[in-house]
Amino acid sequence: MFSSPALITALALATAASAFAVNANPLYVEEAPDHLRPYVIQHYKNSHAVTIDTQLYRFMVTGPSSENAFTLLATNAPGSGSLGVLPHIHRRHYENFFNYKGRFQLWVQKDNGEQQARVLSPGDYGAVVPNTTHTFQITDPDTELLGVIVPGGFEDLFYALGTNFTSGTDTPYVPSKSNGSSSAGPDPGMIASLQEFDVYAQLNFTERRDLVNGSAPSSATWHSSTNALGEVGEPYFVANGYGPKYLNSLHGYQIVQPLVTPKQAQSLEYSMSTISINAAKPNVTVPTYTLEGAAAFEVLEGLLTVQIGDYEEATLSSGDVAFIPPAVPFKYWSDIAFTKVLFIGAGTNSIDTQLIAGGKSWDYVTFPTQ
């Protein structure tokens, strides 16, 4: 067989490269690894998918993959005429509801406070701090709800309740009608058995239905004026673009819109923000970060390129997730004009917190013109 010297060299280099490839583990995975390591998981990859009636859950970051820093899951489902889960409380877990696409309603009530309800459209966010009674209902056909739950490991509940799902098409959810047996999740008898998963049923909670312009009470500020983040221990909502904003100009422009800062997280010590990034300029060096806590990016819009540890660059599009363990150096940038990500960082000084500290308050969701 004829082999040119060039081909031999190419083969030798390829062999050397694969021997060098970090731990020989591919960066791209089909489901979250069972131990801490860098990875990228693309939108709709199986991710240990389970169905609970018409809802399909995927788990992009898990307790084992993050050493219990946080869980990141996605729920895809058709609209439903009833609640997606019976009202309940988590005593230890802080649950974040972020609308990736479509529409859903979220209800929250803390202690004797007034019950709050909102219709969430894409980019809208609701904070369910521990000990908040909550429930939700998916109302549009093409809906994807992102859940960030701290600390990690909460996915065990869904593994226990759900049915493993595989698909030859990676369809977002199964095109079928609810069979009516469990449109609100487990029945009252079963939900009472879920306390080992930090789920405490609140069966005397009745969801209010008097929403006006997407909100109850109608006097609440919703898609009409600014939303502040919540006081410590209180649930809150932030409409897309109406929350606090910061502009960081150190390495190109980044607009950070915090959803949870270390102040709201308290002893759970994490932060969560959207970050909008403009195209990296050729003459600017993108910084390398090495963080004390785990971190994850999920692309909401545009294309994010990450370079983690010794892995090759990876370019992520909408719905793709990159996970970075603590102490692994990495960088990220956008090669296109506008990329927006959801960022989750463990610890009290993650990237979003650093960008806010090095930036300034900013009134807009867009970058300056120069």
Ligand SMILES: *[C@@H]1O[C@H](CO)[C@@H](O)[C@H](O)[C@H]1NC(C)=O
């Ligand atoms: C109806 O839903 C329940 C609970 O998810 C499931 O166990 C059952 O298999 C479903 N039945 C049909 C016909 O889809």
Ligand SMILES: *[C@@H]1O[C@H](CO)[C@@H](O)[C@H](O)[C@H]1NC(C)=O
């Ligand atoms: C939630 O309430 C329970 C008692 O109902 C309490 O033990 C627990 O500390 C509370 N959790 C938080 C985070 O305050």
Ligand SMILES: *[C@@H]1O[C@H](CO)[C@@H](O)[C@H](O)[C@H]1NC(C)=O
């Ligand atoms: C569901 O999938 C998980 C992960 O692949 C596996 O460990 C588990 O045994 C499966 N459960 C069933 C009932 O097949």
Ligand SMILES: *[C@@H]1O[C@H](CO)[C@@H](O)[C@H](O)[C@H]1NC(C)=O
């Ligand atoms: C509702 O039920 C929970 C337990 O399920 C109980 O702790 C709470 O006090 C009840 N609230 C009211 C207003 O009855």
Ligand SMILES: *[C@@H]1O[C@H](CO)[C@@H](O)[C@H](O)[C@H]1NC(C)=O
């Ligand atoms: C609902 O929105 C409409 C259109 O913006 C506005 O005219 C109306 O006052 C709002 N209703 C309430 C109760 O805020």
Ligand SMILES: *[C@@H]1O[C@H](CO)[C@@H](O)[C@H](O)[C@H]1NC(C)=O
């Ligand atoms: C990079 O180039 C732009 C013009 O393309 C210039 O405005 C900017 O000052 C340069 N930045 C640095 C750090 O040299």
